[in-house]
Amino acid sequence: MVRVGVHPLFVFVIRRNQKDNGKRKGGITTKKAEIEQRTTELVMPIILENRLELVDVEYVKEGSDYYLRIYADKEGGITIGDCEIVNRALGDLLDREDYIKDAYILEVSSPGLTRPLKKENDFKRSIGRLVDIRLFKAINGRKELEGILEAYTDTTVTISFSDEGNQEPMVINRNEISMIRLAFV
Numbered sequence: 001m002v003r004v005g006v007h008p009l010f011v012f013v014i015r016r017n018q019k020d021n022g023k024r025k026g027g028i029t030t031k032k033a034e035i036e037q038r039t040t041e042l043v044m045p046i047i048l049e050n051r052l053e054l055v056d057v058e059y060v061k062e063g064s065d066y067y068l069r070i071y072a073d074k075e076g077g078i079t080i081g082d083c084e085i086v087n088r089a090l091g092d093l094l095d096r097e098d099y100i101k102d103a104y105i106l107e108v109s110s111p112g113l114t115r116p117l118k119k120e121n122d123f124k125r126s127i128g129r130l131v132d133i134r135l136f137k138a139i140n141g142r143k144e145l146e147g148i149l150e151a152y153t154d155t156t157v158t159i160s161f162s163d164e165g166n167q168e169p170m171v172i173n174r175n176e177i178s179m180i181r182l183a184f185v
Helices: 032-049 080-097 120-126
Strands: 003-006 011-016 053-062 065-073 104-109 130-139 142-152 156-160 170-173 177-182
Touching: 032 053, 032 065, 032 080, 065 080, 080 104, 120 142, 130 156, 130 170, 142 170
Parallel strands: 065 104
Antiparallel strands: 003 011, 011 104, 053 065, 130 142, 130 177, 142 156, 156 170
């Protein structure tokens, strides 16, 4: 097990080397969505107890390593101490539950300045702010857009273009958006 803290990203990492000794309880969960769902269930009480907001949980493979990432935030910003509290408590639960087959790196961090918008609160908090949008397919010859988030629904996002004159706001179907995040200004 290796612990590493990286100040600029507010990241704490634990590398876990899991061994398949045949003594796992409840079998091994290998599907990404199941791992993310189970991890969300485990981390939520820790998040709530520490008055944080869970932004996202993701389980991804990058190169030869698997990463289990927890993104948390709070009013005024998350601290390294907050990340450490969540990391230690969640790490203990993950050791006890042992439902992830592969060795992985656990990261608990802030979502960062260019956080993706995924949940209702993300969109609500970002009304009136500049966002970057990437599309699956080009609209009007463009696959990348930047504009002010004016409104959103469960199925659409409305942006206005402050730098393009009196252009009407654009309504984009959310299923056409591959990624939407706050723009870095």
